[in-house]
Amino acid sequence: MSVAGEIVQVSGLRKRYRAEGPEAVAGIDFTVREGEIFGLLGPNGAGKTTTIGVMTTRVKPTGGTVLVDGHDVTREPVEVKRRIAVVPQLSNLDRSLSAIENLTFHAAYFGAGRRERRERALELLDRFGLRERAKDQVGRYSGGMAQRLMIARALMHQPRILFLDEPTTGLDPQSRLFLWETMLDLRTRGTTLVLTTHDMAEADRLCDRIAIVDHGSIIALDTPRGLRTLLPAARGLELLVEGAETAVAVDRTAELTDVFGGLPGVEKADVADAGDERWRIRLYGEGDDLPAAALAATGRAGLALIELRRLEGSLEEVFVHLTGRDMR
Amino acid sequence: MTAQVRTFLALCSRDLWVTVRREPAGFLIQALLQPLFFLFVFGRVLPDIGAAQGSYGTQLLPGIMSLTLVLTALQNTALPLVIEFSFTREIEDRLLAPIAVPWVGAQKMLIAALRAIVAAALILPLGALILPGGIDxxxxxxxxxxxxxxxxxxxxxAMGLVLGTVVQPARISIMFALILTPLIFTGATFYPWHALERLRWFQVVTLFNPMTYVSEGMRASLTTAAHLGSGWIVLGIGVAFVLFWALGLWGFMRRAVA
Incomplete structure (x- = not known):
């Protein structure tokens, strides 16, 4: 049975597509709480889509269990399907039907009556700004419109959990903002959302909790803020400084590393030549007087300060720190 | 009515809606154009120019009905499945409907069979118009x-379901060429099976084609001409039915749930 407040329970989940092949998911555990936005973040091929596939009954696990609202995805797929909706990454709209028919037939699959499905379809088309194109064949829809229609379709049967696979990939900024607002709005209405993404800004802004997945395992699971503290050197300063033009070429990078690295409270200084007689200096360390000391050192070295900012690990830095720089 | 039955009927109603409201002309052209030409050339032109006997049409009509029935049913499952599984992904919304996955495959076959029966029934009036002696x-x-x-x-x-789910999408056109032509010409379509007695080896070959039993079944129920024994017809269709439904649903499950 489900623990109160936990709407999805994944335990020991494993998936191997071919007997000899590698494990796409290598034993993962997590729970999704009712009413939260839960993000699965990871590089391509990390196992996000497979995990979503199992939770939505489309992939058969080779080990472990997944309960959705207390129902096992392999033993009671029909009960699971009643409670969920999926917005896929690529359009899977019914191209033989008009936009409104896509919604009404979907609701019919879930047993809604004729009048109910028409009313709800019109309401959702209104909400998603598609009312005027309700009778168009969906083949004529743009990418952003198709995306909105797929979300409207997913909401037709009022699912308790909505799964979105990379929902904003390939959308223009307006559509992306609209989608973000829609997701936050759905959460306030009590729908649980599970999304995969590799857009850090999206994950940071939307998700209550994020699981970072790599090589089929969860390597971190926390709130966005909690994840940011995982960076070893998350605190410090970054300066952009400009020097006077010198006739003689001197290695100022080494010199600056010495100057700034020697400041009290600085554990490590990274100096990078930014071109045009400018240098980007990262000072890792703590201390309230670090900015003043750095400023004074800049003056002593005969440099002008262009930028000064406090270093706080971005989610992206956390992500790269945890998953490495290798391309997949 | 249980919820899953309601879902099943809703899936059917979507397909019927599309057939009737969106593409009736497309359906008729796809189902009837080829049999129309077969009927006209083999049943009318050949006897008229003396290349076939006048009574050939009587033997031809059941064969053409069988051909229409089998090809329409097969193509109406295989082609949409290949497209919906790979290119348009339309099948996903159905697989996520609250119904057990094999029923989604069964529903596809049911609608394809229904379309095929309508197409085959339309061959009767066409035969009456085209064949020199009309139909009796x-x-x-x-x-x-x-x-x-x-x-x-x-x-x-079900044969279409097997093709549509087992064959790789990229190879479907090759498979169609490889399968359809032998299927059409070894299926006792243009000749009654018993007339092959002088070509014994070919007569044996035709027994491996499920369409032979459908054609002979049509011949047995439409005419008084000699045909393959009724017991053999029932056995042939029965074995093929069980075999291809099992294979088809197995293939469908494999594609639908990874």
């Missing part, structure tokens, strides 16, 4: 005809 309905065993049509089309739809 005095000896038709309607009950047997209906049974052959129902089980023949369901079997062919």
């Amino acid at each position: 309905l005095h000896h038709v065993a309607w009950g047997a005809l209906l049974l052959v049509a129902v089980f023949g089309s369901l079997t062919a739809a």
Whole structure:
């Protein structure tokens, strides 16, 4: 049975597509709480889509269990399907039907009556700004419109959990903002959302909790803020400084590393030549007087300060720190 | 009515809606154009120029009905499945409907069979118009005809399901060429099976084609001409039905749930 407040329970989940092949998911555990936005973040091929596939009954696990609202995805797929909706990454709209028919037939699959499905379809088309194109064949829809229609379709049967696979990939900024607002709005209405993404800004802004997945395992699971503290050197300063033009070429990078690295409270200084007689200096360390000391050192070295900012690990830095720089 | 039955009927109503409201002309062209030409050239032109006997049309009509039935059912499952599984992904919304996955496959076959029966039935008036002697309905065993049509089309739809789910999408056009032509020409379509006695080896070959039993079943129920024994017809269609439904649903499950 489900623990109160936990709407999805994944335990020991494993998936191997071919007997000899590698494990796409290598034993993962997590729970999704009712009413939260839960993000699965990871590089391509990390196992996000497979995990979503199992939770939505489309992939058969080779080990472990997944309960959705207390129902096992392999033993009671029909009960699971009643409670969920999926917005896929690529359009899977019914191209033989008009936009409104896509919604009404979907609701019919879930047993809604004729009048109910028409009313709800019109309401959702209104909400998603598609009312005027309700009778168009969906083949004529743009990418952003198709995306909105797929979300409207997913909401037709009022699912308790909505799964979105990379929902904003390939959308223009307006559509992306609209989608973000829609997701936050759905959460306030009590729908649980599970999304995969590799857009850090999206994950940071939307998700209550994020699981970072790599090589089929969860390597971190926390709130966005909690994840940011995982960076070893998350605190410090970054300066952009400009020097006077010198006739003689001197290695100022080494010199600056010495100057700034020697400041009290600085554990490590990274100096990078930014071109045009400018240098980007990262000072890792703590201390309230670090900015003043750095400023004074800049003056002593005969440099002008262009930028000064406090270093706080971005989610992206956390992500790269945890998953490495290798391309997949 | 249980919830899953309601879902099943809703899936059917979507397909019927698309057939009737969106593409009736497309359906008729796809189902009837080829048989129309077969009927006209083999049943009318050849006898008129003396290349076939006048009575050939009587033997041809059941064959053409069988051909229409089998090809329509087969193509109406195989082609949409290939497209919906790979290019348009339309199948996903159905697989996520609250119904057990095999029923989604069964529903596809049912609708394809229904379309095939309508197409095959339309061959009768076409035959009456085109064939020199018209058609003679005095000896038709309607009950047997209906049974052959129902089980023949369901079997062919299952063959389509096997093709549509087992064959790689990129190879489907090769598979169609490889399978359809032999299927059409070894299926006792343009010749009655018993007339092959002088070509014994070919007569044996035709027994491996499920369409042979459908064609002979049509011949047995539409005409008084000699045909393959009724028991063999029932056995042939029955074995093919069970085999292809099992294979088709297995293939469908494999594609639908990774």
